[in-house]
Amino acid sequence: MQQAFWVIFSACVTVASAAVAADDLGDAEAGQAVFAQCKGCHQVGEGAKNRIGPHLNGLFGRPAGALEDFKYSKSFQRAAASGLEWHADTLDAFLENPRSYASGTRMSFRGIKNAKDRHDVIAYLRLFSDDPANIPEADPTATATDHDLDPAILAIQGDPEYGEYLSSECTTCHQADGGDDGIPSIVLWPEEDFVIAMHAYKNKQRQHPVMQMMAARLNDEEIAALAAYFNRLEN
Numbered sequence: 001m002q003q004a005f006w007v008i009f010s011a012c013v014t015v016a017s018a019a020v021a022a023d024d025l026g027d028a029e030a031g032q033a034v035f036a037q038c039k040g041c042h043q044v045g046e047g048a049k050n051r052i053g054p055h056l057n058g059l060f061g062r063p064a065g066a067l068e069d070f071k072y073s074k075s076f077q078r079a080a081a082s083g084l085e086w087h088a089d090t091l092d093a094f095l096e097n098p099r100s101y102a103s104g105t106r107m108s109f110r111g112i113k114n115a116k117d118r119h120d121v122i123a124y125l126r127l128f129s130d131d132p133a134n135i136p137e138a139d140p141t142a143t144a145t146d147h148d149l150d151p152a153i154l155a156i157q158g159d160p161e162y163g164e165y166l167s168s169e170c171t172t173c174h175q176a177d178g179g180d181d182g183i184p185s186i187v188l189w190p191e192e193d194f195v196i197a198m199h200a201y202k203n204k205q206r207q208h209p210v211m212q213m214m215a216a217r218l219n220d221e222e223i224a225a226l227a228a229y230f231n232r233l234e235n
Contacts, residue, residue, distance in 0.1 A: 030120040031124025042054070042056050043055050044125065059091075059128065092119070149199050160225065160229040162222075163225035163230070166222055166226055189230060191228060198218065198223045198226070201215035202215035202218070
């Protein structure tokens with residue numbers, strides 16, 4: 001049933017009269033500014049890597065869920081099985097309401113409602129698909145590795161079983177199945193990103209009173225254990 005839905009939905013998007021065509025792409029320069037909403041999770045450009053979300057180089061024409069070195073949610077695995085590919089029209093529909101388009105996605109992003117903004121960011125992403133051998137230099141602010149955390153802390157190998165034992169306070173708010181109902185998912189985060197984020201709360205570099213309180217209770221080994229546990233959760 002789920003696969004049939006994807007086949008029908010993808011076909012509807014393709015033929016929809018409101019779908020954006022390749023010739024209707026927006027302003028790539030303006031799209032770079034819109035992409036600021038995305039770069040907390042996605043990297044694009046030279047040296048881009050998978051982080052919380054997959055990198056977006058070579059996105060156009062790429063089947064959904066196709067990067068072998070990124071662990072996708074079951075929602076996108078179903079989309080891949082249906083044959084969904086990323087083009088201007090499918091990206092336009094997805095960016096308008098990601099969670100409606102891909103029920104069960106781990107993305108906390110609620111979408112871009114303004115059509116011009118969507119077309120602009122699609123045009124910007126198109127720059128990184130035209131010629132993969134000549135991808136523009138990455139925006140240095142898009143990297144998740146800019147931090148002053150002690151490398152020794154990042155090198156701690158967390159115990160996922162211990163992380164599971166510690167996880168009950170996290171899962172009172174964050175859904176262990178990777179779902180997102182107003183609270184961002186933390187399932188399958190890269191361990192380094194999880195550790196950096198938790199220490200940022202602990203050091204009050206990130207402003208969220210509840211998370212600051214929770215992180216302050218944890219030592220370095222406990223944070224590493226939680227990172228290892230949530231990174232390995234299936235959803």
